[in-house]
Amino acid sequence: MSAPHRARNPDRGWSIFGLALALGVAIPLGAVVWRAFSGDGAFWGHLADTVLPRYLANTFWIVLGVGAGTILGGVASAWLVSLCRFPGRRIFEWALLLPLAMPAYVVAYVYAGLFDAAGPVHASLRGWLGAEGVLSWYPNIRSLWGAILVLNLVLYPYVYMLARAAFLEQSVCVLEVSRTLGLSPWGSARRVALPLARPSIAVGASLALMEALNDFGAVQHFGVDTFVTAINRVWLARGDATGAAQLALLLILFVAALVWIERWSRGRAAFMHMSRRYRPLPAYDLKGWRAAAAVAFCFAPIFFGFLLPAAALGTWTIDQAASAIDARFWKLALNSVVLAGGAAILCVTLGGAIAYALRQSRGRRSLRLAAAIVGLGYAVPGAVIAVGVALALGGFDRAVNGLTGGASLWLSGGLFALYFAYAVRFLPIALGAVESGFTRVTPHMDDAGRTLGLGPAGVFRRIHAPMLKGSLLTAALLVFVDVMKELPATLMLRPFNFDTLAIRTYEFASDEQLKAAAPAALAIVAVGIIPVILLSRAIAHARPGMAAGTAGTGVAPALRTA
Amino acid sequence: MTALVIENVAHRYGPTLALDGVSLTVAKGEILCLLGPSGCGKSTLLRIAAGLEPLQSGRVTIEGHTVAAAAGAGAGEAEVPPEARNIGFLFQDFALFPHLSVIENAAFGLHRLAAGAARERAQAALARVGMAELAGAYPHTLSGGQQQRVALARAMAPAPRLFLLDEPFSGIDARLRRRLLEDTWRVLKESGAASVVVTHDPEEAMLLGDRVAVMRAGRVLQIGAADDLYRRPETPFVAEFLSEVNKFRGTVNASGAIDTPLGPVAAPGLAAGSHAIVIIRQQGVGVFPDSSAPPGSLPMTVEWVRPMGAASLVLLRRRGAEAAEPPLYARVSGKLRLAEGAFAAALVDSDEVFVFPAETPTSVGSGRD
Numbered sequence: 068m069s070a071p072h073r074a075r076n077p078d079r080g081w082s083i084f085g086l087a088l089a090l091g092v093a094i095p096l097g098a099v100v101w102r103a104f105s106g107d108g109a110f111w112g113h114l115a116d117t118v119l120p121r122y123l124a125n126t127f128w129i130v131l132g133v134g135a136g137t138i139l140g141g142v143a144s145a146w147l148v149s150l151c152r153f154p155g156r157r158i159f160e161w162a163l164l165l166p167l168a169m170p171a172y173v174v175a176y177v178y179a180g181l182f183d184a185a186g187p188v189h190a191s192l193r194g195w196l197g198a199e200g201v202l203s204w205y206p207n208i209r210s211l212w213g214a215i216l217v218l219n220l221v222l223y224p225y226v227y228m229l230a231r232a233a234f235l236e237q238s239v240c241v242l243e244v245s246r247t248l249g250l251s252p253w254g255s256a257r258r259v260a261l262p263l264a265r266p267s268i269a270v271g272a273s274l275a276l277m278e279a280l281n282d283f284g285a286v287q288h289f290g291v292d293t294f295v296t297a298i299n300r301v302w303l304a305r306g307d308a309t310g311a312a313q314l315a316l317l318l319i320l321f322v323a324a325l326v327w328i329e330r331w332s333r334g335r336a337a338f339m340h341m342s343r344r345y346r347p348l349p350a351y352d353l354k355g356w357r358a359a360a361a362v363a364f365c366f367a368p369i370f371f372g373f374l375l376p377a378a379a380l381g382t383w384t385i386d387q388a389a390s391a392i393d394a395r396f397w398k399l400a401l402n403s404v405v406l407a408g409g410a411a412i413l414c415v416t417l418g419g420a421i422a423y424a425l426r427q428s429r430g431r432r433s434l435r436l437a438a439a440i441v442g443l444g445y446a447v448p449g450a451v452i453a454v455g456v457a458l459a460l461g462g463f464d465r466a467v468n469g470l471t472g473g474a475s476l477w478l479s480g481g482l483f484a485l486y487f488a489y490a491v492r493f494l495p496i497a498l499g500a501v502e503s504g505f506t507r508v509t510p511h512m513d514d515a516g517r518t519l520g521l522g523p524a525g526v527f528r529r530i531h532a533p534m535l536k537g538s539l540l541t542a543a544l545l546v547f548v549d550v551m552k553e554l555p556a557t558l559m560l561r562p563f564n565f566d567t568l569a570i571r572t573y574e575f576a577s578d579e580q581l582k583a584a585a586p587a588a589l590a591i592v593a594v595g596i597i598p599v600i601l602l603s604r605a606i607a608h609a610r611p612g613m614a615a616g617t618a619g620t621g622v623a624p625a626l627r628t629a
Numbered sequence: 630m631t632a633l634v635i636e637n638v639a640h641r642y643g644p645t646l647a648l649d650g651v652s653l654t655v656a657k658g659e660i661l662c663l664l665g666p667s668g669c670g671k672s673t674l675l676r677i678a679a680g681l682e683p684l685q686s687g688r689v690t691i692e693g694h695t696v697a698a699a700a701g702a703g704a705g706e707a708e709v710p711p712e713a714r715n716i717g718f719l720f721q722d723f724a725l726f727p728h729l730s731v732i733e734n735a736a737f738g739l740h741r742l743a744a745g746a747a748r749e750r751a752q753a754a755l756a757r758v759g760m761a762e763l764a765g766a767y768p769h770t771l772s773g774g775q776q777q778r779v780a781l782a783r784a785m786a787p788a789p790r791l792f793l794l795d796e797p798f799s800g801i802d803a804r805l806r807r808r809l810l811e812d813t814w815r816v817l818k819e820s821g822a823a824s825v826v827v828t829h830d831p832e833e834a835m836l837l838g839d840r841v842a843v844m845r846a847g848r849v850l851q852i853g854a855a856d857d858l859y860r861r862p863e864t865p866f867v868a869e870f871l872s873e874v875n876k877f878r879g880t881v882n883a884s885g886a887i888d889t890p891l892g893p894v895a896a897p898g899l900a901a902g903s904h905a906i907v908i909i910r911q912q913g914v915g916v917f918p919d920s921s922a923p924p925g926s927l928p929m930t931v932e933w934v935r936p937m938g939a940a941s942l943v944l945l946r947r948r949g950a951e952a953a954e955p956p957l958y959a960r961v962s963g964k965l966r967l968a969e970g971a972f973a974a975a976l977v978d979s980d981e982v983f984v985f986p987a988e989t990p991t992s993v994g995s996g997r998d
Contacts, residue, residue: 511724514681517711518718519738520787525712529737533728 081424085437088417092444092491095455096319102458103316106309114313118292122314125211125293126280126321132215133222133279138272140219141226142264144365146256149234151351153358159365160231161603166372167224168595170552172284172573173588175217177376179288180383180581182208214289218279220372225278226271228602233267234260265332273329280322281448283555284573294318295555298450302559308458315451322446377592383585391586396571400590403567406482406557407550410489411497411543417490418497419539422505423531427523438498445495449488449556456488457560481562488556493549497542504538505531541601548595630693632657632791632823633678638687640673640847647673649847650687655791660817660824662838664831664870670847671827675793678825679718680711691716692790717784717822719794723776725768731755731779732764738787754782757816774805781816792817792824798833810836831871835859843867865906865985873911875957878987881905887984890947890957891927891977896984904987913981914959916943916967922974929975931967932956939963945975 147153148160182188189205207213250258283295294314302311353361384391421441425434444452460479468474478484508531516526554569561570568587575584633655640648648670655661663671676682677697678689684697696709711718717738725734736751755761758778768776777797784792797813798806814837817824828834834841835855842852843866851863862868869876879887881903886893891914894907917923933944943959959975967973 507727509722509724511720511722512726514676514679514711515718515720515724515726515783516737517681518679518714518716518793519783520712520740522710522712525740529740530726534726 081428082431082433082437085421085424085434088421088494089437089440091487092441092494094459095452095488095491096443096447097455098458098462099312099315099319099451099455102309102312106313111313114310118297121292122294122297125286125291128211129215129218129279129286129291129293130276130325132212133218134272134276136215136219137223137226137275138268140223140368141228141271141275142230142261142268144223144368145227145230145234147361147365149231150256150260151353151361153353153361155362155365159362159369162369163227163365164224164599164602165369165374165596166221167602168592168599169221169373169376170284170554170569170588170591170595171218171221171278171282172288172554172576173380173592174221174372174376175214175285175288176572176576176581176584176588177379178208178213178217179576181375181379209289211289211291214286214291217285217289218282220368222275222278223368223372225274226268229267229271229274230264233264269329269332273325276325277322277446277448280318280325281450281555283450283558284576288576294321295448295450298454299555299559302454302457308454308461311454312458315454318448318451322448326446377589380585380589380592383582384589387582387585391583396586399566399568399571399587402565403551403569406485406489406567407547409482410486410493410550411547413486413490414494414497414546415501415539415543418494418499418542419501419535421498422501423527425502426505441498442495444491445493447492449492449553450559452488452491453556453559456484456491456556460484460487482565484560485557485562488560489546489550489553492553492556493546496545496549500538500542500545501535504535504541508534541598544598544601548598551591551594630657631655631690632659632692633825634688634690635674635678636688636690638674638677638684638689640670640677640682640685646847648677651844651847651849653842653849653852655823655825657823658818658821659839660814660826660837662834662841663825663827663844664834664838664841665829665844666870667829669844671844672795674844675795675825675827678791679716679793680708680714681718684708714791715787715789716791716793717787717789719777719780719784719792719797721796721799723768723780723800725776725779725783727768729768730764731760731766731768731771734768734779735764735782735786737783751782751786754786755779757785757819758782758812773800773802774809777801777809778812781813785816785820788820788822790822792820792822794824794826796827796829798828798830806833813837835871843870860980862983865908865983868908868910868983868985873958873960875909875911875914875955877907877909877955879905879907890950890954891975894982894984899984899986906985906987908983908985909957909977910981911942911958911960912940913978914945914957914961915976915978916945916959916961916965917974917976918967919972919974923976926974926976929957929973931969931971931973934967934969936963941965941967943967943973945973948972 144159144163148156148163180186184205184207192205208216280293281295282293283299286293287296287299294317298311298314298318301307301314418441421434421438425431425438428434457479460483464476464479512530513526516530517523521529551567552569554573557567557569558573561567566574568590572584572587572591575581575587631654635651635653638648638651639646651670651674653661663674665671673682677684678691680696684699686699688698689696691714694709696714726737729737732748732751732755735755736747739747739750742750752761752764755764758781760775760778760782763771763775763779768779771779777800781797794813798809801809810833826834826837828837835858838855840853841855841858843850843858845866851858851867858867859871862871865876868874877887877889879889881887881896881899881901882893883901884893885897885899885901886895887905887907889907889909891909896905899905915923915926916929917926919928922928928948929945930948931943932946935942939962940960941963943961945957945959947954947957957975961967
């Protein structure tokens with residue numbers, strides 16, 4: 068008998084939608100590749116002779132330093148708070164996430180203000196030790212090592228968050244079996260818990276590294292030349308689109324290698340949890356100096372990654388409040404909100420539609436492919452996306468002008484380019500958050516709704532919508548905050564004379580008016596702290612055996628999508 | 630009038646044939662149980678009846694109206710969607726809506742009624758299943774049995790003409806299951822609607838169903854009252870699936886019998902030299918102390934005894950048998966005291982012996998995964 072599944076038209080409509088979206092993400096990347104190969108080889112040769120070795124070396128050290136630092140700090144702190152007992156553990160559990168609210172460039176500006184030769188730390192040391200005594204050994208924060216330090220301070224929470232979730236997800240029984248098989252507590256950590264958590268740690272580290280490669284503000288302020296700073300300079304200062312595209316292509320290759328290494332290191336180690344039995348994890352009681360060391364170890368990143376910069380920003384803001392918080396400040400804040408709000412609505416709508424389509428078609432292959440392509444956007448640095456979007460839209464404008472004989476900027480001159488770039492970069496976050504929300508709506512709930520007399524629209528309205536409300540809000544919030552913080556793409560694509568809080572922070576900092584940059588920076592941090600609070604609450608309320616983040620808000624899964 | 634007619638329904642998931650031409654009818658007020666191992670297609674059939682799975686081939690009629698018909702190869706007419714079939718579906722995982730309270734769940738299917746009337750009907754449905762007091766609770770605070778009751782009330786509230794229950798008791802504690810089974814039976818019977826219950830548990834099927842359809846590999850092997858199936862199984866699979874058995878393969882000899890460890894068993898209607906399967910139920914093997922062996926019994930050695938309270942499982946080996954001869958399981962009253970290694974006598978109740986022509990080699994019995 069032959070009875071092929073009858074094709075249903077709604078499925079085809081969804082497929083077209085999904086492929087259109089995937090095409091939208093692919094076009095800027097395609098434009099970069101196209102442009103990079105359209106130029107002559109002269110630029111390559113020039114690059115290789117002059118600056119390329121420096122870019123490569125800096126990028127290499129950043130990847131190495133941030134990779135090692137975030138893994139070490141993130142895994143160790145996650146291990147301490149989830150498997151040891153010491154004073155303040157419950158607070159550290161969520162407080163270790165606080166540095167996530169700090170954009171790297173803000174911490175870089177604050178540290179430059181505090182620690183460079185003109186800063187208060189240097190001044191007090193000079194007071195005690197005399198000028199010669201200090202100068203001989205005082206490290207220069209404006210260096211590669213300073214950049215690596217700053218990036219580590221704000222990026223380790225990615226590893227911390229995922230490693231902690233992995234430790235909590237592990238069935239205690241597995242740990243106990245290893246004990247009964249003769250391993251010491253540390254032995255079972257090394258031979259069972261860490262290997263089991265390795266895939267999650269790899270994901271966390273790769274997220275941190277993607278952010279590090281995406282960073283523009285911190286490395287630029289510390290005078291460390293990377294691909295992103297070079298793309299920015301070549302594009303904005305020299306107006307050399309081909310050169311920017313060629314650098315962008317190199318950076319894409321770097322990121323692709325990173326993603327490949329992460330996949331490869333995971334191998335087939337997508338561990339399934341065999342046990343459904345969870346009990347509170349055994350806690351090793353730390354006493355005396357061990358407890359003190361644990362407290363110090365957990366407190367240091369919170370202090371240097373959040374409390375110190377926040378306090379400095381607060382103090383400077385109070386100093387500057389009268390002059391810096393003017394009408395222009397509020398105008399910029401409004402611009403930021405317009406950009407972030409618009410991008411949030413856009414990403415949640417499109418991401419929600421794709422997640423819904425994936426579900427309705429029961430994972431149709433064309434839609435899974437589309438979702439995978441959309442997911443790539445998060446791995447691509449903002450500067451690369453900016454170059455690609457500008458090239459693609461510029462090409463479109465030229466084509467239209469060629470037809471009409473005009474000379475207008477149809478798409479590339481306005482906010483459209485910014486929204487386009489934000490959608491490419493942040494759609495995966497929205498998609499991930501909505502998809503994780505959908506996992507709570509089992510297929511049988513849809514079926515139950517149908518047998519109880521609702522059509523597909525009714526099922527969406529009365530079951531999906533109310534159950535997804537939280538996830539949609541979370542998705543919107545995550546995109547909103549990321550757009551608020553975003554610097555490289557905004558800098559390259561914003562319309563003439565259109566500034567945001569992030570741009571103002573950057574511009575004041577570039578003019579070495581670090582204190583004047585404080586109010587705008589503090590506003591960005593204040594908004595950025597909202598999703599961190601959500602995450603923290605999810606962690607505080609997480610039940611044993613339930614990963615933080617899957618416990619309702621879906622923040623962590625959203626960050627995992629890359 | 631027949632409430633549900635399934636005609637020659639076939640279904641394929643990719644290369645897998647899930648249903649291979651199934652036909653059956655369910656009368657108004659009747660409970661039909663679909664019994665079979667997992668993967669036999671019983672749940673697919675239920676979902677097709679509900680309209681949750683698009684029909685590929687065959688016809689489904691509910692109360693005289695064709696709700697889906699397809700001649701295969703995509704030549705199907707438009708299907709009546711599940712929401713227009715007026716059915717009550719109970720899911721294995723209950724699928725209660727976590728964002729709604731118990732009463733809101735129960736009233737979910739009553740959206741065409743005014744809010745007050747819907748609430749009243751939902752409350753009545755909850756009272757029928759004994760969940761009236763917990764109307765304000767949320768599903769995640771309920772036990773599995775309570776969730777099942779709420780799901781039943783939710784399915785029942787719109788007064789469907791057909792109930793479809795997909796493994797409704799598999800998630801429930803064994804101790805609680807019997808109570809729930811009885812209560813569910815009462816609710817279904819009182820509703821007057823037709824019901825189809827999918828289960829893999831023969832006891833559940835026989836307790837609940839007016840008739841039982843045994844399914845295997847996408848086909849209905851036999852359909853009938855529980856007693857019919859039990860007394861007159863038409864295939865070795867049905868005999869084996871409904872009870873614990875001893876199974877022997879043999880060849881029919883010149884005098885029309887098959888040799889088994891329990892002596893020759895007559896094989897009426899089977900030609901000499903043909904292969905046959907003999908099935909002897911474990912409780913059809915009577916075991917007696919050697920001292921009071923009844924006439925016609927066979928001498929045995931008790932190899933192994935597991936007392937299980939009311940009954941004991943005994944493994945017997947025929948005295949003087951060759952090593953290759955298979956041993957025999959007997960399920961006897963727990964009152965009978967037997968020592969391992971002791972002599973005993975076995976007598977088979979001929980009502981509990983079934984002879985079938987040998988099929989092509991099968992994995993009968995091991996299909997339960």
